Amino acid sequence: MSMTRREFLKRSAVAAATASFSTLIARANQQEKVRVGVIGTGAQGQNLLRQLMSMPSAEVVAVCDIYAPNRIRAIELTQFRAQGYSDYRALLERKDIEAVIIATPLHLHAPMTIDALQAGKHVFCEKAIAYSIDEARQMAQTAQRTGKILQIGHQRHYNDTYHQAYWLIKEGAIGKITHVRVLWHRNNSWRRPVPDPKFERLLNWRLYKDYSHGLLTELASHQLDVVNWFLGALPISVMGYGGIDYWKDGREVYDNVELIFNYPGGVRVMYTSITTNAYDGYGEWFFGDKGTIVLTNETSGLLFRERNAEKLEWEDDANIVQVDGRRAVVIEPTPTRRAPQRGEQLAQQGQRNAYYAELEHFLQCVRTGEQPKCTAADALPALTCVLGAKTAIETGAVYEFKPEEFRIG
Numbered sequence: 001m002s003m004t005r006r007e008f009l010k011r012s013a014v015a016a017a018t019a020s021f022s023t024l025i026a027r028a029n030q031q032e033k034v035r036v037g038v039i040g041t042g043a044q045g046q047n048l049l050r051q052l053m054s055m056p057s058a059e060v061v062a063v064c065d066i067y068a069p070n071r072i073r074a075i076e077l078t079q080f081r082a083q084g085y086s087d088y089r090a091l092l093e094r095k096d097i098e099a100v101i102i103a104t105p106l107h108l109h110a111p112m113t114i115d116a117l118q119a120g121k122h123v124f125c126e127k128a129i130a131y132s133i134d135e136a137r138q139m140a141q142t143a144q145r146t147g148k149i150l151q152i153g154h155q156r157h158y159n160d161t162y163h164q165a166y167w168l169i170k171e172g173a174i175g176k177i178t179h180v181r182v183l184w185h186r187n188n189s190w191r192r193p194v195p196d197p198k199f200e201r202l203l204n205w206r207l208y209k210d211y212s213h214g215l216l217t218e219l220a221s222h223q224l225d226v227v228n229w230f231l232g233a234l235p236i237s238v239m240g241y242g243g244i245d246y247w248k249d250g251r252e253v254y255d256n257v258e259l260i261f262n263y264p265g266g267v268r269v270m271y272t273s274i275t276t277n278a279y280d281g282y283g284e285w286f287f288g289d290k291g292t293i294v295l296t297n298e299t300s301g302l303l304f305r306e307r308n309a310e311k312l313e314w315e316d317d318a319n320i321v322q323v324d325g326r327r328a329v330v331i332e333p334t335p336t337r338r339a340p341q342r343g344e345q346l347a348q349q350g351q352r353n354a355y356y357a358e359l360e361h362f363l364q365c366v367r368t369g370e371q372p373k374c375t376a377a378d379a380l381p382a383l384t385c386v387l388g389a390k391t392a393i394e395t396g397a398v399y400e401f402k403p404e405e406f407r408i409g
Helices: 005-028 043-053 068-077 088-092 106-118 133-146 160-170 197-203 215-231 342-349 354-368 376-395
Strands: 034-039 058-064 083-085 099-102 122-125 150-152 177-185 237-243 256-263 267-274 282-288 291-295 301-305 320-323 326-331
Touching: 034 043, 034 088, 034 354, 043 058, 043 068, 043 099, 043 354, 058 068, 058 088, 068 083, 083 088, 088 106, 099 106, 099 354, 106 122, 106 133, 122 354, 133 150, 133 376, 150 354, 150 376, 160 215, 160 282, 160 291, 160 301, 160 326, 177 215, 215 256, 215 267, 215 282, 215 376, 237 376, 256 376, 291 326, 301 320
Parallel strands: 034 058, 034 099, 058 083, 099 122, 122 150, 177 267
Antiparallel strands: 177 282, 237 256, 256 267, 282 291, 291 301, 301 326, 320 326
């Protein structure tokens, strides 16, 4: 089913109007700001904290980190308005805190989330959802039992460019998808500087098995979440390779992984993450029999059409660029055209980054009781994918997924 020019333009206008209306409704329901505590104020925690500090709907009243420099920096980011804690349980004892943001190492996601929910707090927890599938299920069950919001931070669910790409796929712009290529390549050790050896595992937790599954949970889970979402399907099996082949520095997790997932209908998904070469960088390529969608950053993408594909009805009004001699449509949050209308220009200028958008909606869910776009049930499949891949690498055999592994209950 092809999308007409009118439908293509209308979808973007409706999306922008819906977002604006949702924001107005949220603010109308806010007699007062949501009082928030942030647990884990390392690099990602500070990123989320900066977003919260710019929101009219949030009041950050407490921050927590066991590493003093991170805790002090977080207090500074709140302009010294928030109280600092080294023990998250003391933060949870505060009756005035309604919601908490958890941005700690992976192995702490489940115990901290469960404690927070049981303390009567709504929870936004970073991805991957948990260290194990059982832990993820316990988180979901606790949220259901307590009646509190639990949102998982797969922020691409709140990224307008990804939503635009998703609808192009749904409307048949690239035809039947047969292959997907996903990668996250860098040329660095992924190691953080440590001022004292006693802080090695605390600051470089991503490199040790007790705290993380390395590239699989910290990077691959982001992108496999997108693959499952865009395909509307879950993998049947996976095979893979990985090793500690370059960075001989005491790490316990792989410094490179290469995976092949088999999805229903013969769709193959190839995933690689390496730490020795950054040439290809980061991206997702969706290959269909009528075209290809390329997403290599979070603010725009490209749609390439196959030469034998019929012309899209709205194509003449799209923003067209030449890339390596190939004609491509630019995928943007609201499509850029040769003569955009004034209302659409304003909608484009009002776009927020995905971190802001996901936190803003979390606070809205706290106030209204609606469900977030990425619940525990939505986040579990990405974790299942990477843990199945880990088993495939460790055993040297194809891992066959069981349907129940992707379900919360």
